[in-house]
Amino acid sequence: MDTLLGWLHAMAWAVYVGGALTMEWVLRYAQREMPGPQVGVVCKNAGMRYRWLALACLAVIGVTGAWMLLRLDEAGLLARPGAPMLSLSDSYGRTVLLLTAAWGLLLATVAFMAFVLHPAQRKRSKPEMTKDEVAAERQRVGRAISRMDKALKFELLLAVVSVGIGASLHAGGLI
Numbered sequence: 001m002d003t004l005l006g007w008l009h010a011m012a013w014a015v016y017v018g019g020a021l022t023m024e025w026v027l028r029y030a031q032r033e034m035p036g037p038q039v040g041v042v043c044k045n046a047g048m049r050y051r052w053l054a055l056a057c058l059a060v061i062g063v064t065g066a067w068m069l070l071r072l073d074e075a076g077l078l079a080r081p082g083a084p085m086l087s088l089s090d091s092y093g094r095t096v097l098l099l100t101a102a103w104g105l106l107l108a109t110v111a112f113m114a115f116v117l118h119p120a121q122r123k124r125s126k127p128e129m130t131k132d133e134v135a136a137e138r139q140r141v142g143r144a145i146s147r148m149d150k151a152l153k154f155e156l157l158l159a160v161v162s163v164g165i166g167a168s169l170h171a172g173g174l175i
Contacts, residue, residue, distance in 0.1 A: 002071065009064040016057035017163055020156045023050055044122075051114035058107045065103065069096065091173030095165060098175060102162040109155045117151055120144035 027046055031039045088094055122141075129137070168174040 002068070005064050005068050005071070008060060009068065012057045012060035012064065013163060013166070016054055016061065017159045019050055019053055019057070020152075020159050024152060024156050044118075047113075047118050051110065051118065054110045055107075055114065058103070058110060061103060062107070065100075091175055092169065093173070094175045095169055095173035099162060099165045099169075102158060102165060106155065106158055106162065109151060109158070113148060113151050113155070117144060117148045120147075 023046065027042070031042060034042065088097065120140075165174055
């Protein structure tokens with residue numbers, strides 16, 4: 001059972017971080033060569049699909065991580081190198097807590113992007129709007145795109161750092 005949980009956990013992290021890297025480094029690079037209106041369509045469609053994949057991966061990470069944490073026992077920990085303890089007085093326990101907080105922050109960030117920032121990027125101009133109203137709407141969309149860009153970079157950085165934090169558990173923890 002531990003092997004299956006570990007495999008599912010690792011696969012979910014790999015798909016999640018791989019997707020975030022692909023969105024940032026591949027899709028963003030490809031958009032440089034696209035005409036302006038096409039960039040908006042690609043962002044909308046890729047973002048809508050990615051948000052569900054990212055949220056599903058983060059859910060699997062949370063469930064498998066919690067399940068593996070509940071399956072830990074003193075004897076199993078003592079058999080590991082350095083005999084780590086699941087306590088805040090030990091670096092292993094502090095690292096598990098840090099990783100849990102990072103996962104929660106990732107989940108909140110992706111949910112915020114999916115349900116607040118992504119919908120805010122949709123244009124809402126109507127034919128009866130004045131030029132000033134249309135200009136204000138374009139500025140609003142531009143600000144929404146800028147906020148999404150910052151959120152995506154934060155998410156990617158936190159995801160990569162989280163993988164490093166998780167990897168440090170095999171050596172007894174990070175902090």
